[in-house]
Amino acid sequence: MKKKGFVDLFFVFLLLYLFLPILATMFYAFATNWNKTVLPEGLTFKWIATLFQDSRFIEAFGRSVLLSGGAVLLALLFIVPAIFVIVLYFPKYEKWIQAAVVMVYAFPGVILAVGLIRAYAHIGVPMIAAVLGAYVISILPYIYQGTRNSLRNVNARQLLDAAELSGASKAQAFSKVLLPAVYPGLFAGALLSFSVLFGEFVLINLVVGSRFETVQIYLMKKLSTSGHIASSVVFVYLVLMGILTFIISMLTKRSKGAQKV
Amino acid sequence: MSYVVIEGLHKTYGTNAVLANIDMTIEEGEFVTLLGPSGCGKSTILRIIAGLTDPTSGVVKIEGKNMSNIQPKNREVGMVFQSYALFPNMTVKENVAFGLKMKKMNESEIEQKVKDALAIVHLSDKEHAFPHELSGGQQQRVALARALIVRPKVLLLDEPLSALDAQIRKKLQADLRSIQTELGMTMVLVTHDQEEAMAVSDKIFVMNKGIIAQEGTPTEIYTKPESEFVANFIGHYNVFTREELEQMIGKKLSGEREKFAIRPEAIHLKASEGDYRFKGTAKEAMMSGNVIRTVFQVGDRSFAVEQLHERQASLVLGNAYECYVSQEDVVALL
Structure with a gap:
């Protein structure tokens, strides 16, 4: 009994330690003034409204969405079909993808940034394109795991065989049977990739520079000018990530339903 | 000419030969089973018939038509898989x-045909369910209905009952056979379960290591195994060398074969005219429902006897008994 009480207390302290800074940041985004009191002196939507009236934030948000979304879209268009073909028809080549996945984790962001600048800065490739390419590669682990697990969960090869023997062409089997069966897993992988890229700071800052403002760079600049606005940026970011996480968990539940088949 | 003809089928993966010179004929409306242990090549034959795997050499003909360059979707062949392969995003x-x-x-035609197909497999009340909401047996019935509805020329069944529990498996075996008889459809079943093969088939091909070890009706296969492999695989036969058996029965056997097989249930304790006689000591007994299997010892050799499970135990362990077997039940093996 005594032991259980200690564990509960430890757990409460751990939760406080983890969530207090986040809660405080969120409160600060809505606080009129919070300098000398334990709790905010009042609540206001002023900072959030100011943030959304700032065209620089809207532009930075748009750039982050475009850059992250674009990288995810490119990965879906080029990497996913390659993973489909390799997993379903040439599984012996999977080891090469796995090696590439490990390499993504092996390169620290700073080294990658220096490498990108040295490789592309002098041959006329726009640095933003180089970063976009690096983003596409950096989400390979999420896209690969999501796609491969979905294909395995639904026993994809057998689904294709069953569809073809029911009279479907290869294209029909792919579009009418396989894609709808694996899309929750694929979509979850894409959203996860998007949320990871949306929070990326190192590459974009080092390779393109802070003049190309994304949400993270905007946040860094605001940290030194207005704590309330910076907290509002974090709040918006957390809400967005919360929505993405909710969608991913819903989709994952759906994939698990399909897994029982 | 036979409905399905397989000629000179070979399949190799690298240097590993999976099938070697398979010849097979299947008549229209016949229920044929490919029976053998895992890895003997039986599922590969099924996939080659379906067009899902290309043979290294050899020909598959259905209704006299060479299937070599015909895509799976145009072969008019249906298939039911062990893992059901139902489309998870679609309802039944x-x-x-x-x-x-x-x-x-x-x-409207589809609606009617789906209703009929679901009625055949007794799943009319499940049409709006998703696959993951059904039991294994129900999922396999859906897979069967999906394959039957297009009225394939040949329906291939790749270990469809292996993942199900014994009771449901027996029920589905009976259903499968009655549906096949009712529709007059040509079916090819792959299984490693000899009881299942015996229960449903018109003809059985016993396979081992990529070749056909024996073909025949279930009765022929069961009562006249041609090799030690078939004898062991099909019915837990007692297999003796010529020397062992001659020693046991105290007589010289005719012919030149070196191995002989005797079904456990063909050995009995009452003499009939012309039976071979031998003595054995009952060592251990195993009850499996309606049958008791008793192991007898003769010198350093043992043999099994199977009897119907009767109320009064007829054998006492440790006692010696006179055993008899009809000469016809001693099968000479190749």
Whole structure:
């Protein structure tokens, strides 16, 4: 009994330690003034409204969405079909993808940034394109795991065989049977990739520079000018990530339903 | 000419030969089983018939037509898989209707045919369920309905009952056979369960290491195994060398074969005219429902006897008994 009480207390302290800074940041985004009191002196939507009236934030948000979304879209268009073909028809080549996945984790962001600048800065490739390419590669682990697990969960090869023997062409089997069966897993992988890229700071800052403002760079600049606005940026970011996480968990539940088949 | 003809089928993966010179004929409306242990090549034959795997050499003909360059979707061959392979994003009704939709049949006709197919497999009340909401047995019935609805020329069944528990398996075996008889459909079943093969088949091909070890009706296969492999695989036969058996029965055997097989249930304790006689000591007994299997010891050799499980135990362990076997039940093996 005594032991259980200690564990509960430890757990409460751990939760406080983890969530207090986040809660405080969120409160600060809505606080009129919070300098000398334990709790905010009042609540206001002023900072959030100011943030959304700032065209620089809207532009930075748009750039982050475009850059992250674009990288995810490119990965879906080029990497996913390659993973489909390799997993379903040439599984012996999977080891090469796995090696590439490990390499993504092996390169620290700073080294990658220096490498990108040295490789592309002098041959006329726009640095933003180089970063976009690096983003596409950096989400390979999420896209690969999501796609491969979905294909395995639904026993994809057998689904294709069953569809073809029911009279479907290869294209029909792919579009009418396989894609709808694996899309929750694929979509979850894409959203996860998007949320990871949306929070990326190192590459974009080092390779393109802070003049190309994304949400993270905007946040860094605001940290030194207005704590309330910076907290509002974090709040918006957390809400967005919360929505993405909710969608991913819903989709994952759906994939698990399909897994029982 | 036979309905399905397989000639000179070879399949190798690298240097590993999976099938070697398979010849097979199947008549229209016949229920044929490919029986053998895992890895003997039986599922590969099924996939080659379906067009899902290309043979290294050899020909498959259905209704006299060479299938070599015909895509799976155009072969008019259906298949039921061990893991069901139901489309997880579709309801039972949509799964069953899939083949007809691919044929661009009109909606009202599809509706009627789906209803009929689901009635055949006793799943009329499940048409709106998703596959993950069904039991294994129900999922396999849906897979069967999906394959049957397009009325394939040949229906291939790749260990469809292996993942199910014994009771449901027995029920589905009976259903499978009655559906096949009712529709007069040619079916090819792959299984490693000899009881299942005996229960449903018109003809059995026993396979071992990529070749056909023996073919025949279930009775022929069971009562006249041609090799030690078939004897052991099909019915737990007692297999003796010539020397062992001659020693046991105290007589010289005719012919030149060196190995002989005797079914456990062909050995009995009452003499009939012309029977071979031998003595053995009952060592251990194992009851499996309606049958008791008793192991006898003769010198350093043992043999098994199977008897119907009767109320009064007829054998006492440790006692010696006179055993008899009809000469016809001693099968000479190749």
